[in-house]
Amino acid sequence: MIAIGLEGSANKLGVGLILHPDNGGPAQVLSNIRHTYVSPPGEGFLPKDTARHHRAWVVRLVKQAIKEAGVSIDDVDCICYTKGPGMGAPLQSVAVAARMLSLLWGKELVGVNHCVGHIEMGRLITGAPNPIVLYVSGGNTQVIAYSSQRYRIFGETLDIAVGNCLDRFARTLHISNDPAPGYNIEQLAKKGKRLVDLPYTVKGMDCSFSGILAAVDALAASWGLAGEEKEGEETPATDAEGNPLPTRADLCFSLQETIFAMLVEITERAMAHVGSKEVLIVGGVGSNERLQEMMGTMARDRGGSVYATDERFCIDNGIMIAQAGILAYKTGFRTPLEDSTCTQRFRTDDVFVKWRED
Template identity: 80%
Template sequence: MIAIGLEGSANKLGVGIIFHPKNGDPAQVLANIRHTYVSPPGEGFLPKDTAHHHRSWVVKLVKQAMKQARVTVDDVDCVCYTKGPGMGAPLQSAAIAARMLSLLWGKDLVGVNHCVGHIEMGRQVTGAFNPVVLYVSGGNTQVIAYSSKRYRIFGETLDIAVGNCLDRFARTLNISNDPAPGYNIEQLAKKGHRLVEMPYAVKGMDCSFSGILAHLEALAISLGLAGKDAAALDELTQAETNGKTDNGDTITRADLCFSLQETLYAMLVEITERAMAHVGSKDVLIVGGVGCNERLQEMMSLMAKDRGGHLYATDERYCIDNGIMIAHAGLMAYKQGFRTPLEDATCTQRFRTDEVLVDWRD
């Protein structure tokens, strides 16, 4: 069986085509294409601009994916799309494109939960059996474990997502959004050495990131490190060693990025380990765009090894929003008889992970 998946919940438009052999062999990725809307440094991406980007690119990507996968319309069994969660206008653009393909091709529609798509693709790629899942992205931060045909949320953010915290601090420092602000923060953090003290906001199984962001933004402004032109990053890093605290310590932009990462990821490791202890699991799977971060993977791997377990993670092909995860999760639901009628093929900005009936798992 073959499915095409459309992902457009944020600034990335993805089209993926996946093949599930009927004999139970592993799924095969036939095409996984993505195009990103990149906003200028210091700015976020607006819903209307992102939606316009998706509408402009979706037909090109579908044609390209079909050509790369070497499949025809007759080969496709269903059209899968991201129903939510995500940004309203981009979600609508992808949903309209999916409905268009369904009507033109005469294929069934399958609405997919974005978070479940990440989890199922992570399980498929890594071979993780039943790990605790840390889902970290620009719009979501959740610690999840499977039980009784649902992905149960054990802990989550109480305000903004960890990826949103990184993105917004990148705007403060005027760091480029190409290829992604979080990636650029990670590269700058590798040059940092001084750990700057900041709030540590773990509340039971949950985290709070907005206070950390506010504290760090105020510190960057007071040091004169905010809003500078980051076109020549290496030169600026050398020049910005003039930032001084009240006690005369020298702090660079790299130090701030390093400190932010260390604090945020320590919080995530803590709540993940607590969930692992609660459910009796030794393994952890990281999914979502922030899951590409090497430092987060390193810290989580050390914790898992201390518990006698293993860390499962993927690279940017599957961590970052992509169409193949929507095709994969949608086809799994489709094989269990799930269909989305055309009149119900809508989208929603709020779609909880634990709302989905995961009847394809034992």
């Protein structure tokens, strides 16, 4: 079976094709193409602009993905698309494209939960059988464990997602959004040397990031670090007593260390609860090397290991939608044309994971 997946829940439009051999062999990624809408430094991406980008690019990405996969339209068994969660207008644009392809090609639709797509792609690439999952991205932050054909949410953010926290601080510092604000924060944090005290907010199994963002924004403003980077900034500013103030790199370093420590804490608690020694990190923030390093230290102390993927499969992509979709399709799941809607709120634990056996 071959499935094509369309992803467009945020600023990344992805199209991918995956092959599941009839003999039960390992799945093969035939193509995985992505195009990102990049907004100017200091700005986020608006839903209407992102949706316009997706509509402009979706046809050429579908053509390119099919050509790269070396298959014909007749070879495709189903069309998988992101049903949610995500930003409304971009989701609608991709859903319309999926319906158009379904009618044009005469293929059945499969609506896919974005979060489950990340999990199933992570399991496929890493081979992790049944890990605790830390799902961290621009719109979601969840600690998840599988049980009784559901992905159960053990803990999550109480306000904004961890990726959104990083992205918004990048806007405060006018850091470039190309290729991604979180990536540029990570590179700047590697130059940081001073750990600034920031709020650490873990409430049971849940986290809160809005207070940390407000605190680090206030520090950046008070120290004259907000806004565009100034010439000569390699020479740290000083306070009234002549002591050097933290730099932009120090603030990025401190923000990462604090929020990642929070994520490691709630993940370790989930591992202890279910008796697991494996952690799978998925979502765009999951490609952060420092997060992987901190999680790895914790897992090794428990005699366990960490599974993660690179940016090809961590960051939103079409192949993860194709993978989760074809797994559901093989169990008989279909999305009728009249039900091929999208929703901004579609929880991970709402999905019946029929393709997994306890």
